Amino acid sequence: MIEIELDGKKVEVAEGSMVMHAADKAGTYIPHFCYHKKLSIAANCRMCLVDVEKAPKPMPACATPVTQGMIVRTQSDKAVKAQKSVMEFLLINHPLDCPICDQGGECQLQDLAVGYGGGASRYQEEKRVVFHKDVGPLISMEEMSRCIHCTRCVRFGQEVAGIMELGMVNRGEHSEITTVVGDTVDSELSGNMIDICPVGALTSKPFRYSARTWELSRRKSVSPHDSTGANLIVQVKNNRVMRVLPMENEDVNECWIADRDRFSYEALGSEQRLTQPMLKQGGQWQAVDWQTALEYVANGLKQIKGDHGAAAIGALVSPHSTVEELALAGALVRGLGSENIDHRLRHADFGNVGSGIRWLGTPIASLSNLQRVLVVGSNLRKDHPLFAQRIRQSVRKGGKLFAIASAEQLAADASWAIPLAGFQQVDAADWYGALARIAAAVAAEKGVAAPAQADVTDAARGVAQALVGGERKAILLGNGAAHHAEASRLLALAQWIGAQTGASVGYLTEAANTVGAQWVNAQPGAKGLNAGQMLAGGLKAALLLNTEPVFDSAAGARAADALGQAQMVVTLSPFKANLEFSDVLLPIAPFSETPGTFVNAEGRIQSFHAVVRPLGEARPAWKVLRVLGNLLGLSGFDFESTQDVMAKVRGSSAADFVAAERLSNDAPAVDLASAPAAGQAAPVTAAIYQLDSLVRRAPSLQLTTDGRRAAAAQEVSA
Numbered sequence: 001m002i003e004i005e006l007d008g009k010k011v012e013v014a015e016g017s018m019v020m021h022a023a024d025k026a027g028t029y030i031p032h033f034c035y036h037k038k039l040s041i042a043a044n045c046r047m048c049l050v051d052v053e054k055a056p057k058p059m060p061a062c063a064t065p066v067t068q069g070m071i072v073r074t075q076s077d078k079a080v081k082a083q084k085s086v087m088e089f090l091l092i093n094h095p096l097d098c099p100i101c102d103q104g105g106e107c108q109l110q111d112l113a114v115g116y117g118g119g120a121s122r123y124q125e126e127k128r129v130v131f132h133k134d135v136g137p138l139i140s141m142e143e144m145s146r147c148i149h150c151t152r153c154v155r156f157g158q159e160v161a162g163i164m165e166l167g168m169v170n171r172g173e174h175s176e177i178t179t180v181v182g183d184t185v186d187s188e189l190s191g192n193m194i195d196i197c198p199v200g201a202l203t204s205k206p207f208r209y210s211a212r213t214w215e216l217s218r219r220k221s222v223s224p225h226d227s228t229g230a231n232l233i234v235q236v237k238n239n240r241v242m243r244v245l246p247m248e249n250e251d252v253n254e255c256w257i258a259d260r261d262r263f264s265y266e267a268l269g270s271e272q273r274l275t276q277p278m279l280k281q282g283g284q285w286q287a288v289d290w291q292t293a294l295e296y297v298a299n300g301l302k303q304i305k306g307d308h309g310a311a312a313i314g315a316l317v318s319p320h321s322t323v324e325e326l327a328l329a330g331a332l333v334r335g336l337g338s339e340n341i342d343h344r345l346r347h348a349d350f351g352n353v354g355s356g357i358r359w360l361g362t363p364i365a366s367l368s369n370l371q372r373v374l375v376v377g378s379n380l381r382k383d384h385p386l387f388a389q390r391i392r393q394s395v396r397k398g399g400k401l402f403a404i405a406s407a408e409q410l411a412a413d414a415s416w417a418i419p420l421a422g423f424q425q426v427d428a429a430d431w432y433g434a435l436a437r438i439a440a441a442v443a444a445e446k447g448v449a450a451p452a453q454a455d456v457t458d459a460a461r462g463v464a465q466a467l468v469g470g471e472r473k474a475i476l477l478g479n480g481a482a483h484h485a486e487a488s489r490l491l492a493l494a495q496w497i498g499a500q501t502g503a504s505v506g507y508l509t510e511a512a513n514t515v516g517a518q519w520v521n522a523q524p525g526a527k528g529l530n531a532g533q534m535l536a537g538g539l540k541a542a543l544l545l546n547t548e549p550v551f552d553s554a555a556g557a558r559a560a561d562a563l564g565q566a567q568m569v570v571t572l573s574p575f576k577a578n579l580e581f582s583d584v585l586l587p588i589a590p591f592s593e594t595p596g597t598f599v600n601a602e603g604r605i606q607s608f609h610a611v612v613r614p615l616g617e618a619r620p621a622w623k624v625l626r627v628l629g630n631l632l633g634l635s636g637f638d639f640e641s642t643q644d645v646m647a648k649v650r651g652s653s654a655a656d657f658v659a660a661e662r663l664s665n666d667a668p669a670v671d672l673a674s675a676p677a678a679g680q681a682a683p684v685t686a687a688i689y690q691l692d693s694l695v696r697r698a699p700s701l702q703l704t705t706d707g708r709r710a711a712a713a714q715e716v717s718a
Contacts, residue, residue: 004070019050019061019072030074031083031112033090033198034150035062038255039159045090045150047112049082050074058082080116087116092123093173094199095145103200105213109148130176135165136184137703138191138259140205147177147201153193160256161187162381162392162417177201186705187417188385188688191262195245195255206266206700207243211235216242219611222598223261224320224591225691227509228364228386229600230257234265234592234611241265241592241612251365252604258385259704260688260695265592267697268615272575274587275616285579290617294624297584298631300568304541305336312540314340314529317522318547319511320692321621322596323605324645326513327520328625328637329545335634339528340539343517345553346479346510346684349487350530356664357518358482360601361506362474368393371470372503374402374438374463376490377431378478379409381416382688382706384508387601392418400470402463404434406682409480422462428683432486432676435493438463442500451496451672473503479510483554483683486676492667505665509601511692516599519658520649537562544571545621546588548578548693554684572621575693587618590694594620595642603658607646687713 001012006019006026013022018041023030033045041063049058053071058079061072073079091113098104130144151168154177158164165185166177179185185193194202216235223230230253235243244265246257277293278285288296304312315333317326326343333341344350367390380403381388395401400421406428409415424434436454441464443450454460467473475494484490491505498505509515517523524530529538535555542563549559563569564581571582574590588594593614597607614620622642629637639645653659686692687710689701701707 002066002068004066004068004072006072007074013066017066019052019059019064019066019070020048022066022072023061023074028074030061031116032062033108033148034152036152036196039152039155039196042151042155045148046086047083047090049079049086051076051079084116084118087113088118088122090148091117091121093128093145094148095127095143097143097146101143101146101200102203102208103197107200108198128173133178133182134184135179136186136190136705137700138205138263139185139194140203140208141201143203144176144201146199148199149175149177150198151177152196152198153177153202156193156196157187159396160192160389160392161189162389163187165190166193184705188259188382188706189256189389191259192246192256204243206263211237211242219609220247221591221608221611222512222606223257224512224598225260225264225695226258226384226386227360227511227514227601228253228258228384229512229598229604229606230261230386231606232257232261236611239612241268251363252600253386256386256389260691260698260701263700264694264698266699266701267694268590268592270575270697272697273615273618274573274576274585275618276587277617278585280583285585290619293584293586294628294631297568297570297586298628301336301541301632304567308540310337311340311527313338313543314534314539314541315543315545316345316531316534316547316549316553317341317343317517317545318345318552318692319343319514319517321513321517321546322591322594322642323513323516323520323599323649324596324642325545325621325625326517326522327645327649328622328629328639329543330520330522331636332625332629332632332634333543335629335636336632339525340534341522341528342524342531342534343514343522345531345535345547345549346483346686347487347531348483348485348554348681348683350532351668352482352487352491353523354664354666354668356666357515357603357658357662358507358509358665359515359603359663360476360509361504361665362602364390364600364602366472367391367474369397370394370472370474371399372466372473373399374404374467374475374503376404376435376475376477376494377409377428377481377484377683378405378476378508379415379685380478380508381418383479383510383685385688387508388416388418395419400466402466404431405478406480421466422459424459428480428484429676429680431481431484432489432493434460435490435497436672439493439497441465442468442497446500448500451493453673467497467501467503473501475503475505477505477507479508479685480683482507482510483685485680485683488668489670489672489676491665492670492672495665495667496672507601507665512598512600515601515603515658516597519599519662535559535562537565539563539566541568542566542570544569544573544578544582546573546693548573550578551690551696552686552692556684572624573693574618575697577693586624587616588621588624589614589618593618594622596622597642597646599658603663605656605658607642
């Protein structure tokens with residue numbers, strides 16, 4: 001540690017730290033624009049000039065290393081005069097258009113100009129003009145004359161997103177930030193550039209000109225999309241969600257969120273929202289009141305149970321639903337005497353069930369410091385953008401990343417935007433073989449018997465040697481591996497490799513509440529039908545909770561035919577969904593309109609409140625299920641709040657995580673020596689902006705390159 005004196009106070013910081021780091025530790029604010037704690041140091045803006053004793057001129061705090069005994073003054077006349085001079089230069093060409101700037105009210109330049117700007121400008125010449133660029137549907141670069149060339153956006157692309165999509169061209173007053181060749185910004189993390197821009201040069205295109213920042217109420221929430229469980233600030237005006245921003249949580253999402261977390265709010269006000277209960281009568285949809293709709297459902301379920309038995313009733317539930325909703329859906333189905341409930345809609349191997357809950361196998365924060373990583377069956381960057389950026393950090397620190405994936409998931413090294421130490425691009429049907437070859441190579445390195453016979457290739461040997469050496473290792477099974485027809489055997493092989501190499505083994509887990517769904521047992525009992533069997537026509541009455549099986553299941557279009565044969569299909573959804581085969585539509589509230597709980601990939605329990613009132617006649621799904629349970633005469637449906645439901649789910653525990661003894665990736669007993677089954681279908685995985693009903697209905701996300709590519713692929717398959 002090195003001790004310096006900062007504004008008369010002694011501060012100890014690690015060797016190699018900068019003066020800015022010492023100031024942060026001491027709680028002293030030094031004005032700055034280009035410095036950001038998550039990005040490399042550029043020292044572009046010079047706003048952080050400070051007075052260092054014995055230095056001939058003011059020094060930039062962000063780029064001046066501390067030395068033992070250094071004396072720094074941040075408020076001396078010399079420092080303040082230098083900072084004011086820099087501000088004068090920054091304002092020379094800056095358009096003074098704060099009244100119409102979307103960044104007004106939360107602009108660093110505006111804030112610092114109050115303290116360091118002059119009352120009048122000495123500059124009389126014309127200000128420069130930078131022409132706008134069209135970089136896609138998410139980021140607006142209409143006002144690039146405001147840019148102060150801090151290069152935060154450039155460094156973010158290089159270092160966090162992994163793609164240098166923006167860069168600076170020309171020199172002097174002709175410098176400008178651009179995509180160089182007129183491309184769009186296609187990173188799945190691109191919206192974070194808006195947050196880190198210290199001026200109004202980069203703004204949100206969907207939010208642009210819709211509200212002033214001081215008009216918005218700010219409320220905390222949790223992302224309902226992937227399994228990161230990103231913490232959100234949802235900004236609201238007139239009972240409408242206007243904008244979504246990240247809430248910093250170093251252990252979960254740091255200070256970033258994915259674009260689908262940020263822009264999916266557009267779907268909340270979609271014309272496709274279901275705002276009142278509806279019944280299909282004579283092939284036509286009719287709006288009815290809640291009492292009529294719920295009594296119709298209750299009477300229908302009673303009749304079907306009487307005619308066909310409870311085993312003819314089942315529920316297909318989305319892992320994007322809350323813990324409370326899934327718990328009550330399970331209680332409802334089991335209260336009727338059925339065991340038919342499942343959240344594993346895209347799975348092909350339903351025997352992949354162990355003694356515990358499938359999870360990440362390691363804390364999310366640890367992904368940033370792994371030295372060896374093997375990812376199997378995932379398009380990591382698109383499936384889990386925030387996990388990918390953490391692993392990108394570990395590779396930047398010297399870690400090695402290996403991958404086994406199909407051509408669609410890994411077209412080339414650059415597709416993940418992470419330097420790969422080795423990748424095996426193989427068809428999904430050969431993932432087991434690729435993993436078996438790595439296991440054989442590990443066995444050869446360790447001098448033990450291999451669990452399955454396989455030839456050792458150079459690629460497999462390279463992975464094995466990396467995993468046997470080093471520390472902090474993880475084998476991560478992606479969505480494709482979880483949905484695979486050989487999921488059980490893939491897990492068993494991964495566990496064997498993990499045991500031999502000391503690597504943790506875990507699932508990246510697909511949805512916001514995949515872990516929570518397992519926690520409340522939203523899957524069939526011993527005599528129950530799994531999702532595949534239910535979607536093959538095994539039901540007379542189906543409850544669809546927050547899911548659209550045509551898009552959300554491995555059955556795809558076949559699901560409509562199978563469900564169309566049922567006597568009654570009840571859809572609980574925020575949207576007008578499943579119209580083709582449903583008999584009842586019950587409008588439920590999305591995550592923004594209901595309290596609830598999600599459990600992320602590491603087992604972290606995160607509860608949230610509604611940020612706006614439900615739209616129209618929509619009601620929180622937990623309330624709908626509770627009332628339906630009451631109408632059916634089932635016991636245990638007397639909950640008054642989501643807290644009551646969670647109290648029952650938790651039992652006596654009040655921990656922030658699912659109990660460690662419940663989390664387990666143990667593999668079921670399988671024969672590893674036999675050859676994989678022939679003719680396997682490729683595992684069904686969702687494109688980044690097709691993952692759930694919200695992102696599918698967010699117009700701006702569907703206009704992105706990823707959104708248009710997925711839409712084109714659907715047209716071809718149709």
